[in-house]
Amino acid sequence: MTTSLFSERVDLLDNPTAGRVSFVAHLSNRKARSKYEQLLVEGPQAVRELVRFAPAAVRDVYVDVELVKHHHDLLVEARKITDFVHPCTRQVVNAMSSDAQGICAVANLEQLPxxxxxxxxxxxxxxxxxxxxxxxxxxxxxxxxxxxxxxxxxxxxxxxxxxxxxxxxxxxxxxxxxxxxxxxxxxxxxxxxxxxxxxxxxxxxxxxxxxxxxxxxxxxxxxxxxxxxxxxxxxxxxxxxxxxxxxxxxxxxxxxxxxxxxxxxxxxxxxxxxxxxxxxx
Amino acid sequence: MTTSLFSERVDLLDNPTAGRVSFVAHLSNRKARSKYEQLLVEGPQAVRELVRFAPAAVRDVYVDVELVKHHHDLLVEARKITDFVHPCTRQVVNAMSSDAQGICAVANLEQLPxxxxxxxxxxxxxxxxxxxxxxxxxxxxxxxxxxxxxxxxxxxxxxxxxxxxxxxxxxxxxxxxxxxxxxxxxxxxxxxxxxxxxxxxxxxxxxxxxxxxxxxxxxxxxxxxxxxxxxxxxxxxxxxxxxxxxxxxxxxxxxxxxxxxxxxxxxxxxxxxxxxxxxxx
CATH class of the missing domain: 3.40.1280.10 (SPOUT methyltransferase, trefoil knot domain)
Known part of the structure; x- marks a missing residue:
């Protein structure tokens, strides 16, 4: 794990039943998105385009620590715009989304076009x-x-x-x-x-x-x-x-x-x- | 149920654990298709094209009895080419395929191009x-x-x-x-x-x-x-x-x-x- 990619402000997320994890998972639900005005973005391709084209909207990025090397370039890009790139255990990322391929993000709807x-x-x-x-x-x-x-x-x-x-x-x-x-x-x-x-x-x-x-x-x-x-x-x-x-x-x-x-x-x-x-x- | 659509040679299939049902379901597996040289065809659109374009390949058609009216025209077409259009309970069709939308068929690979x-x-x-x-x-x-x-x-x-x-x-x-x-x-x-x-x-x-x-x-x-x-x-x-x-x-x-x-x-x-x-x- 390349720890220097992460800010000191974030810790490893390792509890798949934590409130934050179920909150992210819950954004697959339309009512939750509408209530919190937040969006779940799954997978490296969509996260990369979010980071590049709507950086102001990015709240948090979650990455499987075992795939940090694999997603290295994307993580470097993400870190330029936010401190909140969180290393997570695989179980945590999977609990957030079954389609994350190791990385997902939460964005503010208001900053999206x-x-x-x-x-x-x-x-x-x-x-x-x-x-x-x-x-x-x-x-x-x-x-x-x-x-x-x-x-x-x-x-x-x-x-x-x-x-x-x-x-x-x-x-x-x-x-x-x-x-x-x-x-x-x-x-x-x-x-x-x-x-x-x-x-x-x-x-x-x-x-x-x-x-x-x-x-x-x-x-x-x-x-x-x-x-x-x-x-x-x-x-x-x-x-x-x-x-x-x-x-x-x-x-x-x-x-x-x-x-x-x-x-x-x-x-x-x-x-x-x-x-x-x-x-x- | 419009019983006249069915041949006297077939009975209502109502046991989702019957051997025939698991055989059909098993055709989602490549090895099984290759071993038995048979193919599973799911849903009204694909079944209709099978019946029209490869009638000689059709072995059996399975339909949810509750949807006989809905699939009436297709069943009439199917009956012109085979006696083996089987009325089934909904559980039986669902056990054969989760994508059948009430109708599926089994065809011989050899008669397909x-x-x-x-x-x-x-x-x-x-x-x-x-x-x-x-x-x-x-x-x-x-x-x-x-x-x-x-x-x-x-x-x-x-x-x-x-x-x-x-x-x-x-x-x-x-x-x-x-x-x-x-x-x-x-x-x-x-x-x-x-x-x-x-x-x-x-x-x-x-x-x-x-x-x-x-x-x-x-x-x-x-x-x-x-x-x-x-x-x-x-x-x-x-x-x-x-x-x-x-x-x-x-x-x-x-x-x-x-x-x-x-x-x-x-x-x-x-x-x-x-x-x-x-x-x-």
């Missing part, structure tokens, strides 16, 4: 992804990562979408949840605001008036402006009233026997294609 | 996806679904890839595992055979000589011929010797702060873009 629609002004000429009642945290996290990778400037999450502060969402986003603002609100409020701001709002549906390939082939010029891409619930897609609020509905041409794509896959296909057009000009 | 390289002749001018040591069954299944959706004619799985007969792979493929041949073998054998057959083999890597956007912009004509897309292990990507066997390495341009994409997402981005070019001509 997860905001309501009223607090957020959409940038003027950008790409925005809208998650409309996405239920699965793995899908939601993957979609945030896709949005980030292809240059979206914000992710909107409509009411009924899985809680964006869920540790599973953050983990599936591979830390992209800390890279761009996440804006929450009612579908109609979010989409109306986007249209007012000049955004072209494309919904997605299996049955649609326009295919992605047609859009790319004939109307790529129109993709240079502000564009919002809206993806609906896994089982039911976009609801009738949600579709009506979009400017147009897009489908993805498919050539085999598969009837549909997983929503995160669909988001990757459409967002990457739109981003390619926007960056070619 | 999962073949070794020697048994398979690559079609002459097609798109093929190669999974090189993909470890996560969710990723592997999603990639099969992507390959199917974008018109690939086969999926190759190199040694070291997760077992393609795993129930988790089949489930994540949403039944696409029954839509196209899955070919297994050593990386070098599979890729050498593809190149001999005139395939252009594109590997994927974060650091590559060619970006997907460059390929699409300047050399789309070359994508009209036989093309193989190779995706490497989640943690380490393609190994040095695997890269060397590819004609060229491709990367995906990214515009945000995300360092990488999940491999199934990367497969969706590249495969959909290549398919679009092939279908525009």
């Amino acid at each position: 997860i905001v309501s629609a009223e607090q957020f002004a959409a940038p003027s000429n950008e790409l925005i992804m809208v998650l409309a009642r996405i239920q699965d945290p793995g899908n939601a996290g993957t979609m945030i990562r896709v949005a980030d990778a292809f240059g979206a400037q914000a992710v909107y999450a409509t009411s009924g979408t899985v809680d964006m502060t869920s540790p599973k969402v953050v983990r599936a986003s591979a830390g992209s949840a800390f890279h761009l603002p996440i804006v929450t609100g009612q579908f109609s409020d979010l989409v109306s605001a986007l249209r007012r701001d000049g955004y072209q709002v494309f919904g997605t549906a299996v049955q649609a008036t326009l295919t992605l390939d047609e859009l790319l082939a004939s109307r790529s010029q129109s993709l240079q402006g502000p564009v919002a891409l809206v993806f609906g619930n896994e089982a039911r897609g976009l609801a009738e009233d949600e579709r009506e609020l979009c400017d147009e509905l897009l489908s993805i041409p498919m050539y085999g026997e598969a009837e549909s794509l997983n929503v995160a896959t669909a988001a990757a296909v459409i967002t990457s294609a739109v981003a390619r057009v926007r960056h070619q000009s | 999962i073949v070794s390289a020697e048994q398979f002749a690559a079609p002459s001018n097609e798109l093929i996806m190669v999974l090189a040591r993909i470890q996560d069954p969710g990723n592997a299944g999603t990639m099969i679904r992507v390959a199917d959706a974008f018109g690939a004619q086969a999926v190759y799985a190199t040694s070291g890839t997760v077992d393609m007969t795993s129930p988790k792979v089949v489930r994540a493929s949403a039944g696409s595992a029954f839509h196209l041949p899955i070919v297994t073998g050593q990386f070098s054998d599979l890729v050498s055979a593809l190149r001999r057959d005139g395939y252009q083999v594109f590997g994927t890597a974060v650091q590559a000589t060619l970006t997907l956007d460059e390929l699409l912009a300047s050399r789309s004509q070359s994508l009209q011929g036989p093309v193989a897309l190779v995706f490497g292990n989640e943690a380490r990507g393609l190994a040095e010797d695997e890269r060397e066997l590819c004609d060229e390495l491709l990367s995906i341009p990214m515009y945000g702060e995300a360092e990488s994409l999940n491999v199934a997402t990367a497969a969706a981005v590249i495969t959909s873009a290549v398919a679009r070019v092939r279908h525009q001509s």
Whole structure:
């Protein structure tokens, strides 16, 4: 154990039943996150992005002492921003989270860019992804990562979408949840605001008036402006009233026997294609 | 309960500790699948595709009697091809699989198009996806679904890839595992055979000589011929010797702060873009 990595202000945490340990574990619960306005961040990738992109939000980092060497570079980064990097026994880290891979962190929600629609002004000429009642945290996290990778400037999450502060969402986003603002609100409020701001709002549906390939082939010029891409619930897609609020509905041409794509896959296909057009000009 | 859906040859299965029940559950184990040459197929979507695309492989279908109405159409389809649709108590179905959502099936491996390289002749001018040591069954299944959706004619799985007969792979493929041949073998054998057959083999890597956007912009004509897309292990990507066997390495341009994409997402981005070019001509 490289003790010099740790501040004198912290001791080895070795009691898996201590109050602090169950408090951290309890942050997997939405009500607890909301009550304490704190978030649990699991695994080296998500912790690293938290430390880099939202250092002011970091409260505590917990690391398995047996894995200090393995996480050395990340711990050095973390120590630059906080004294509260705690060495823990493996049992303690495992009691905090079964998905920590030896390291997890607690962050203040208030210092993270997860905001309501009223607090957020959409940038003027950008790409925005809208998650409309996405239920699965793995899908939601993957979609945030896709949005980030292809240059979206914000992710909107409509009411009924899985809680964006869920540790599973953050983990599936591979830390992209800390890279761009996440804006929450009612579908109609979010989409109306986007249209007012000049955004072209494309919904997605299996049955649609326009295919992605047609859009790319004939109307790529129109993709240079502000564009919002809206993806609906896994089982039911976009609801009738949600579709009506979009400017147009897009489908993805498919050539085999598969009837549909997983929503995160669909988001990757459409967002990457739109981003390619926007960056070619 | 709509008893007329069931043959007189079957009785209600109501003993969760019966030998038949533990046999089915045991098929989640690779060794058992290999020993008995049988496969467990979980959930309505995968069972439906099995019944439609590989009817000769179906041995038994098991359904929760309380969900007979819910699965009515699927049961009618299943009954057309087999007498062995068994009504079961909920406990029995749950003991067979925790992911059945009320319905599962057992199929013969031999009647499924999962073949070794020697048994398979690559079609002459097609798109093929190669999974090189993909470890996560969710990723592997999603990639099969992507390959199917974008018109690939086969999926190759190199040694070291997760077992393609795993129930988790089949489930994540949403039944696409029954839509196209899955070919297994050593990386070098599979890729050498593809190149001999005139395939252009594109590997994927974060650091590559060619970006997907460059390929699409300047050399789309070359994508009209036989093309193989190779995706490497989640943690380490393609190994040095695997890269060397590819004609060229491709990367995906990214515009945000995300360092990488999940491999199934990367497969969706590249495969959909290549398919679009092939279908525009």
